[in-house]
Amino acid sequence: MKQCPRCGYMNDDISKYCINCGYQLDLPAPKKHNYKKIAIPSAIAIIVALAFVIALPTVSALMNSGSSVIVLSASDAHNIFGGTWTVIENQTFLKEYPEENITIQYANGTIIQIPYYHSIKSIDHEVMIGNISGTQTKLVINVIQTTTNTFFNRFMVHNRMGFGQMINIMMFGHNRWQGWNAQFSFNETTYDGYTIYYIASNIPYAHTNFIAVKNKTIIEISLNNYTATLSEMEEALNNIV
Structure with missing residues (x-):
């Protein structure tokens, strides 16, 4: 059955x-x-090993690129401005813009690629906090690489550095600043092939703005609570480039 x-x-x-x-x-x-039975610990070990091998090039690239993110060391800042300095690593970064193409596909099957133009190639942004004779100071550096030669005129620089705002304060706020040892210095010059724009003032607080332009490179350096000399800023530029 x-x-x-x-x-x-x-x-x-x-x-x-x-x-x-x-x-x-x-x-x-x-x-x-x-x-075939594979022991769980062995399987985990294999997975971890494979993950490490796959991630190794990325980790290596990050480690290698990390050294170039800091464009001015704390010891260099000490040698230039005095005091003690610390790089704020969670605010310091390198931003790179990819070079890509735009793909256009026509109904007849034709496919063409044209470059996607953008003005910025990379931005290296560094932030440092310093202490100069008991005064806390902030140093911010931007190193900007562009895709084409950079054009700056005096009006653009004045606008970017807050030149007009300081003039207004000095002209229309004179009653407020009576008895104040107001200091204001502006210079437009050249250094090592760079066109230099420099402003240092104690209005409304001590600060220094510095822009250096050459070909496809723009370097901005700003200091809060410290009026640096032009030679100090040029020395900082020399250490950055």
Whole structure:
């Protein structure tokens, strides 16, 4: 007698289908696969090892690029401005813009690629906090690489450095600044092939702004709570480039 595996009905030996439910009785038994057992710790170790090998180039690239993010060291800042300095690493970064193409696909099957133009190639942004004779000072550096030669005129620089705002304060806020030892210095010059724009003032607080432009490079240096000399800023530029 053949017992139906579905409903349990006992059928004759010659029956190919269950009389009760119609289930096919002569189906071949499913094959058993002999899978090799791998110990779980070993499998985890293999996965971790593979992940490390895959991530190694990325980790290596990050480690190699990290040294170029800081454009002016704390020791260089000490040698130039005095005091003690610390790089704020969670605010210091290098931002790189990818060079990509725009793909255009026509209905007739034609595909063309044209360059995607953008003005900025990379921005290296560094922030340092210093202490000069008991005064907390902030130093911010931007090194901007552009895709084409940079054009700056005096109006653009004055606007970027807040020149007009300082003039307004000096002209229309003179009553407020009576008896104040107001200091203001502006210079436009050249240094090592760079066109230099320099402003230092104590209005409304001590600060220094410095912009250096050459070809595809713009370097901005700003100091809060410190009026640096032009020679100090040029020395900082020399250490950056």
